[in-house]
Amino acid sequence: xxxxxxxxxxxxxxxxxxxxxxxxxxxxxxxxxxxxxxxxxxxxxxxxxxxxxxxxxxxxxxxxxxxxxxxxxxxxxxxxxxxxxxxxxxxxxxxxxxxxxxxxxxxxxxxxxxxxxxxxxxxxxxxxxxxxxxxxxxxxxxxxxxxxxxxxxxxxxxxxxxxxxxxxxxxxxxxxxxxxxxxxxxxxxxxxxxxxxxxxxxxxxxxxxxxxxxxxxxxxxxxxxxxxxxxxxxxx
Amino acid sequence: xxxxxxxxxxxxxxxxxxxxxxxxxxxxxxxxxxxxxxxxxxxxxxxxxxxxxxxxxxxxxxxxxxxxxxxxxxxxxxxxxxxxxxxxxxxxxxxxxxxxxxxxxxxxxxxxxxxxxxxxxxxxxxxxxxxxxxxxxxxxxxxxxxxxxxxxxxxxxxxxxxxxxxxxxxxxxxxxxxxxxxxxxxxxxxxxxxxxx
Ligand SMILES: [Fe+3]
Numbered sequence: 410x411x412x413x414x415x416x417x418x419x420x421x422x423x424x425x426x427x428x429x430x431x432x433x434x435x436x437x438x439x440x441x442x443x444x445x446x447x448x449x450x451x452x453x454x455x456x457x458x459x460x461x462x463x464x465x466x467x468x469x470x471x472x473x474x475x476x477x478x479x480x481x482x483x484x485x486x487x488x489x490x491x492x493x494x495x496x497x498x499x500x501x502x503x504x505x506x507x508x509x510x511x512x513x514x515x516x517x518x519x520x521x522x523x524x525x526x527x528x529x530x531x532x533x534x535x536x537x538x539x540x541x542x543x544x545x546x547x548x549x550x551x552x553x554x555x556x557x558x559x560x561x562x563x564x565x566x567x568x569x570x571x572x573x574x575x576x577x578x579x580x581x582x583x584x585x586x587x588x589x590x591x592x593x594x595x596x597x598x599x600x601x602x603x604x605x606x607x608x609x610x611x612x613x614x615x616x617x618x619x620x621x622x623x624x625x626x627x628x629x630x631x632x633x634x635x636x637x638x639x640x641x642x643x644x645x
Numbered sequence: 646x647x648x649x650x651x652x653x654x655x656x657x658x659x660x661x662x663x664x665x666x667x668x669x670x671x672x673x674x675x676x677x678x679x680x681x682x683x684x685x686x687x688x689x690x691x692x693x694x695x696x697x698x699x700x701x702x703x704x705x706x707x708x709x710x711x712x713x714x715x716x717x718x719x720x721x722x723x724x725x726x727x728x729x730x731x732x733x734x735x736x737x738x739x740x741x742x743x744x745x746x747x748x749x750x751x752x753x754x755x756x757x758x759x760x761x762x763x764x765x766x767x768x769x770x771x772x773x774x775x776x777x778x779x780x781x782x783x784x785x786x787x788x789x790x791x792x793x794x795x796x797x798x799x800x801x802x803x804x805x806x807x808x809x810x811x812x813x814x815x816x817x818x819x820x821x822x823x824x825x826x827x828x829x830x831x832x833x834x835x836x837x838x839x840x841x842x
Contacts, residue, residue, distance in 0.1 A: 416841065421660040423783040432665075432781025435708035436831045438839050443806055445787065445840035446764050450774045453729040454721060455740035460684065493658050502684070504673030513679070514669035516715075530673035530681060566667060568674065574721050574774050575842055577785060581664040598783050599662045607661055630658045 423598035457500035469545040477527035479508025479546030495539025510549030562589035571631035675744040689755035691736030696725035696756030708832030712749025716779035727759030770797035
């Protein structure tokens with residue numbers, strides 16, 4: 410199947426020069442980007458359909474001897490292309506803070522407790538319909554010193570490859586109704602409100618498990634369209 | 646025409662926007678120090694893979710020339726015959742991933758890719774496609790690594806798109822020890838050329 414990658418779609422992304430997010434000030438390129446034709450180097454990319462993913466890679470609550478603290482959640486969704494077709498057997502990597510808002514990372518200095526039963530790293534392959542599923546705990550918000558009393562809204566980091574170098578993306582999934590959205594320059598760096606809201610997961614009562622876990626749904630749309638779009642079904 | 650409008654504005658799901666990798670990705674994406682299993686490393690080609698073995702070393706700098714110690718670099722390349730995903734290429738996926746160390750340094754060990762077809766029958770000089778992720782980088786920065794000892798650089802169709810004065814930022818320089826040096830400057834003097842891919 411051959412895909413095309415319209416540049417128009419890139420408008421959904423934030424600009425790297427987003428000065429409210431202070432870390433961008435010395436890290437955003439000042440020179441204009443140079444338009445890169447899509448050659449074989451770009452339209453190919455690594456595929457990980459063979460990567461062995463075991464149960465504890467998709468269930469972050471079962472990676473240690475005991476149960477992690479926090480609100481147990483199921484995160485499911487589909488990975489799609491820009492035509493809405495599933496992206497099957499593609500790798501999804503996630504990482505997150507624990508329920509207290511603390512990362513396992515050695516440089517995280519937030520004085521919230523580490524949880525000996527939670528690392529916060531996961532991996533899944535989408536199935537033939539592009540679906541993935543993780544079990545984890547809801548991450549806590551955490552402070553980050555970007556501005557006075559700055560706190561990141563709770564989020565899970567997502568990394569995806571899709572079919573080529575052009576579909577590679579790293580993003581963050583948020584939780585509905587978070588009061589921190591309006592104060593968060595990373596979330597607000599996406600200037601298109603519709604695009605921004607696509608990063609907010611949907612509470613998903615259907616997927617919750619009684620007496621056990623709440624659930625959120627997060628679909629991800631990667632770059633790439635059919636090179637020869639099918640004619641729309643018409644009702645006239 | 647109306648069909649096309651309908652496709653783009655209603656039927657087409659919107660792209661998921663990018664966000665920063667943040668500073669705390671290592672335990673998931675480059676988890677060697679945490680004892681985690683690694684998807685890919687800076688060893689792109691296993692021992693025994695045919696081709697010219699090369700080492701690329703570099704440092705990522707910010708606009709003040711300060712090393713960026715929380716970046717992740719990914720590379721994607723053809724094999725020495727200029728093929729992607731070639732069957733039977735055991736020990737070689739063409740994909741590398743490395744985090745920068747606290748001094749901003751990174752390296753890759755691989756085999757030199759072959760030349761490959763560009764658009765309209767042109768030939769591209771050997772190169773690696775590179776993605777740079779870091780705290781403070783909201784959207785993946787795309788660049789390329791070319792090699793100073795490749796005469797084909799002079800006729801490479803992508804290098805030709807880059808203003809002559811900036812082309813050097815895309816060319817890894819081979820040192821006396823044989824190691825290719827490729828620094829990445831995110832901003833300011835000597836800023837690396839980044840592409841809208
Ligand atoms: Fe985070």
